[in-house]
Amino acid sequence: xxxxxxxxxxxxEADVEPRTxxxxxxxxxxxxxxxxxxxxxxxxxxxxVHVDGQSVKSCTMLAAQADGREVTTIEGMASDGELHPLQRxxxxxxxxxxxxxxxxxxxxxxxxxxxAGHPLAEExxxxxxxGNLCRCTGYQNIVKAVxxxxxxxxxxxxxx
Amino acid sequence: MxxxxxxxxxxxxxDHAVALLGEHGEDAKLVAGGHSLLPLMRLRLAxxxxxxxxxxxxxxxxxxxxxxxxxxxxxxxxxxxAASEVLATHxxxxxxxxxxxxxxxxxxxxxxxxxxxxxxxxxxxxxxxxALDAQMVVRGPAGERTVAARDFFKGLFETDLGPQDVLTxxxxxxxxxxxxxxxxxxxxxxxxxxxxxxxxxxxxxxxSVARAAIGLTNMGLMPMxxxxxxxxxxxxxxxxGALAAAAGHAPEGTSPPSDTNGSAEYRRExxxxxxxxxxxxxxxx
Numbered sequence: 001x002x003x004x005x006x007x008x009x010x011x012x013e014a015d016v017e018p019r020t021x022x023x024x025x026x027x028x029x030x031x032x033x034x035x036x037x038x039x040x041x042x043x044x045x046x047x048x049v050h051v052d053g054q055s056v057k058s059c060t061m062l063a064a065q066a067d068g069r070e071v072t073t074i075e076g077m078a079s080d081g082e083l084h085p086l087q088r089x090x091x092x093x094x095x096x097x098x099x100x101x102x103x104x105x106x107x108x109x110x111x112x113x114x115x116a117g118h119p120l121a122e123e124x125x126x127x128x129x130x131g132n133l134c135r136c137t138g139y140q141n142i143v144k145a146v147x148x149x150x151x152x153x154x155x156x157x158x159x160x
Numbered sequence: 161m162x163x164x165x166x167x168x169x170x171x172x173x174x175d176h177a178v179a180l181l182g183e184h185g186e187d188a189k190l191v192a193g194g195h196s197l198l199p200l201m202r203l204r205l206a207x208x209x210x211x212x213x214x215x216x217x218x219x220x221x222x223x224x225x226x227x228x229x230x231x232x233x234x235x236x237x238x239x240x241x242a243a244s245e246v247l248a249t250h251x252x253x254x255x256x257x258x259x260x261x262x263x264x265x266x267x268x269x270x271x272x273x274x275x276x277x278x279x280x281x282x283x284x285x286x287x288x289x290x291a292l293d294a295q296m297v298v299r300g301p302a303g304e305r306t307v308a309a310r311d312f313f314k315g316l317f318e319t320d321l322g323p324q325d326v327l328t329x330x331x332x333x334x335x336x337x338x339x340x341x342x343x344x345x346x347x348x349x350x351x352x353x354x355x356x357x358x359x360x361x362x363x364x365x366x367x368s369v370a371r372a373a374i375g376l377t378n379m380g381l382m383p384m385x386x387x388x389x390x391x392x393x394x395x396x397x398x399x400x401g402a403l404a405a406a407a408g409h410a411p412e413g414t415s416p417p418s419d420t421n422g423s424a425e426y427r428r429e430x431x432x433x434x435x436x437x438x439x440x441x442x443x444x445x
Binding site (some may be wrong): 017018019021024040041045048050054056060065108111115128130131132 | 161162163164165166167168191194195198199201202211213215222240262263265266268269349350351363
C-alpha cells in the first residue's frame with residue numbers, strides 16, 4: 001500500500017507492505033537509523049518517536065497507521081546546527097553511556113516535558129520515563145539531564 | 161519479529177467497519193491503537209488475514225456525561241481517559257486505572273475500547289468496569305445493543321462481541337460523594353501486566369460498609385468479582401479487623417495462573433493482601 005508520512009518536516013512517500021511496522025519504515029525504507037530497535041515488544045522504549053507530537057513506540061504501530069501524520073525522530077530534534085536542549089543536557093550531564101537507549105529517552109522526555117507544561121521534578125521524570133529502559137543502568141544522569149532540560153524548556157532559572 | 165502478511169483496510173465509520181467485518185469473514189480483526197493485537201501478531205500468536213483499522217474513528221474519541229452515567233468512546237486513548245476532567249469529577253477510579261496501563265507511550269496509542277474488547281484477564285480496565293457494573297455499547301449487523309459487564313467477559317480473550325460486532329462506547333456510573341474507590345496494581349515494571357490487580361468500590365453508611373464491589377485482575381480466565389468478600393462486607397464495620405477478615409475471602413472461586421511472575425498459590429495470597437489494601441484505601445478516601 002502507498003503511504004505518505006511527514007517525517008521531520010519533509011513529506012515522504014513509499015509503497016510498503018501492510019505489515020510494515022513504523023520503526024522499520026523509518027530505518028529501512030527511509031534510512032533514518034537514529035531510532036533504535038531494542039526489545040521489539042513495546043517494552044524498552046528505544047524505538048520511541050513522536051506521532052503528531054506525542055511519544056509512541058514505533059515498533060508497535062503500523063506504517064499504514066502513520067499515513068498522513070507527522071512523525072518526528074531524533075534526527076529531527078536539532079535545528080540549524082543547534083542541538084535541542086535535551087540533546088545538550090544529555091551531553092552536559094553525561095546522560096548516556098552506550099547510547100543505545102538515548103534517542104528513545106530524548107523523544108519520550110520531550111513529549112513528557114511539553115505535556116507537563118512546567119519544569120519537571122525528579123520524581124515526575126522517573127515516573128514519566130517508566131517506559132524507557134537503560135541497559136547500562138545510567139538512570140541517575142538521565143534523570144538529571146531531563147530535569148535540567150525541562151527547566152530550560154519552560155524558562156525556569158537554572159539550578160546549580 | 162514481523163507479523164504474518166495480512167490485508168489492511170481502513171474503516172471510515174462504525175457502520176463501514178461492521179460491513180467490512182461481514183465482507184471479510186471471521187479471519188478479519190479490528191485494530192485501533194494496536195497495543196494488544198500487534199504484539200500478538202508479531203509473535204504470530206494471532207494471524208488475522210485482514211485488519212480493519214478503526215484507529216481514525218475520532219468521533220468515538222470522547223468522555224462525556226450522559227445523565228447519571230459517564231460515556232467513554234471506544235477509541236479514546238488511555239492518556240485521554242486518564243486526564244479526563246469529567247472522570248476526575250465523577251468517576252476517578254476509571255481515570256486512575258487508565259493512567260496505570262502500560263507507560264506514557266503506550267497510553268498515547270492504546271485505546272480504552274481496545275483494551276476492553278481484547279478481554280485480557282490481566283488487563284486493568286476490564287476489572288474496573290466489572291466492579292462498576294459498567295455497560296458496553298455494541299454495534300453489529302442487527303443494530304446497537306447494550307451488554308452489562310457481567311455478561312460481556314466470557315473467558316480468556318473471549319467477550320460477548322460477535323465476529324461482526326464493534327464496541328463503540330462504555331458507560332460507567334457517576335460515583336456518589338460517599339463512595340470510596342481504589343485500584344491496586346501489583347507488578348514489577350511499569351510495562352508489565354498486573355500480577356494481581358484489585359478494584360474496589362465501597363459505599364459507606366455511618367461507620368459501616370453499605371455495599372462493596374470488588375473486581376480481581378489476573379485471578380482466572382476473565383476479570384472476576386470477589387463475591388465472597390462482597391458478601392462478608394455487606395453491613396460490616398469499617399474497621400481493620402472486619403476488613404482483613406473479609407479480604408480473606410478474596411481467592412474463593414478463583415483459578416489464577418502460574419507463570420514466571422508467581423505461582424497460583426502466590427497469587428491467591430497476594431489477592432487477600434491487595435483486597436485489604438484496596439478496602440483500606442477506598443474507605444480512607
